[in-house]
Amino acid sequence: MLFHPAIPIFRCFDERLARDFYLGFLGFVETFAFRQDRDGPLCLGVQLGKCRLHLSEFFGDASPGGSIRIEMDDVHGFCAAVLAKDDPHARPEVQRQPWGMDDMTMSDPFGNRLIFCTDIPDGAG
Template structure:
C-alpha cells in the first residue's frame, strides 16, 4: 500500500471572495463544487496544474491560518504575472531562501497561506 496525492483543505468564509482570489487572481480552476442544499456551506475543489486544493465553508473541516507549500516551476515568472493583474488585496514577491528554495508566499482572504516554491537547481529561469 502507498499513499497518493495530498489534498489540503482550507477554511473559507465567503464564496465570492474565494472565487475572486483563487480563480480570478491565482488562476486555479474549479474542479467541483458541492452543497447539500441551497444556502448551506460550500465545499469547493480547485486545481492548478497538478495541485489540488479544497476550500470548505463547513465548520470543523479546517482551521483558518494553515499553510501549504506548492512546488512549481518559474516562481519569478508567476509572481510577475500575478502582479501584472494589479489585484487589490495582494502584491506578492518572492525570496530566495538560504536552504535552496525560491518561495512566494501569498495569504488568502481567510488567513491561509499558500507558498509557491521551487528548488534552487531550477534557478534562475526567469524567461522560460
C-alpha cells in the same frame, strides 16, 4: 500500494471572495462545488497544475490560518503573472531561502497561507 499527493482543506467563509482569489486572481480552475442543500455551506474543489485544494465553509473541516507549500517549475514567472493582474491588495515577491528554494508567500482572504516555491538551480546564488 500507490499514494497520491495529499489534498489540503482550507477553511473559507465567503464563496465570492474564495472564487475571486483562487479562480480569478491565482488562476486555479474549479473541479467541483458541493452543498448539502441550496443555502448550505460550500465545499469547492480547485486545481492549478497538479496542485489540488478543497475550500470549505463547513464547520469543522479545517481551521483558518493553515499553510501549504506548493512546488512549481517557475515561481518567478508565476509571480510576474500575478503582479501583472495589478491587484492593490496582493503584491507578492519572491524571496531566496537559505535551504535552496525561491518562495513567494501569499495569504488568502481567510488567513490561509500559500507558499509557492521553486528549487534554486545548482550553481545559482
